Amino acid sequence: MSDVFLIGKGGISRLTGQRGETPPCPGAKFKRGDVVKVRRNKAVGHFPPELVVLTAVPPGFSPDWALADLVGEPRPLMCRVDERGISYILAREGDATPYRCRERDLLPSGKEPVEIGSIGREA
Numbered sequence: 001m002s003d004v005f006l007i008g009k010g011g012i013s014r015l016t017g018q019r020g021e022t023p024p025c026p027g028a029k030f031k032r033g034d035v036v037k038v039r040r041n042k043a044v045g046h047f048p049p050e051l052v053v054l055t056a057v058p059p060g061f062s063p064d065w066a067l068a069d070l071v072g073e074p075r076p077l078m079c080r081v082d083e084r085g086i087s088y089i090l091a092r093e094g095d096a097t098p099y100r101c102r103e104r105d106l107l108p109s110g111k112e113p114v115e116i117g118s119i120g121r122e123a
Helices: 061-069
Strands: 005-010 010-018 035-038 050-057 087-092 096-100 106-108
Touching: 050 061, 050 096, 061 087
Parallel strands: none
Antiparallel strands: 005 010, 035 050, 035 106, 050 087, 087 096
């Protein structure tokens, strides 16, 4: 997904996205492993009621880059630009879908944080 090939003038050039690490988000309300409740509103009401925080995405940082950093893949060359507030990449056990919520759409669940092992994409 993060490779682009440029063809012309008798050659083929391959562009690959950079690899990196998502910058820390010191103002984040939730941290990795926290179990959170999702508000029941139009924006995220269709998400599962409880999710686990995988990473916080700082303001102005692409959530596409944060997801690629999380699973150890090259960052995509074409990506979304995040909004001004903090958002989170979340998951649910047994569900391969990554979810993204703004901080204002999440509430503490009162449950103990869970330990997160390795994270990767399913084939």
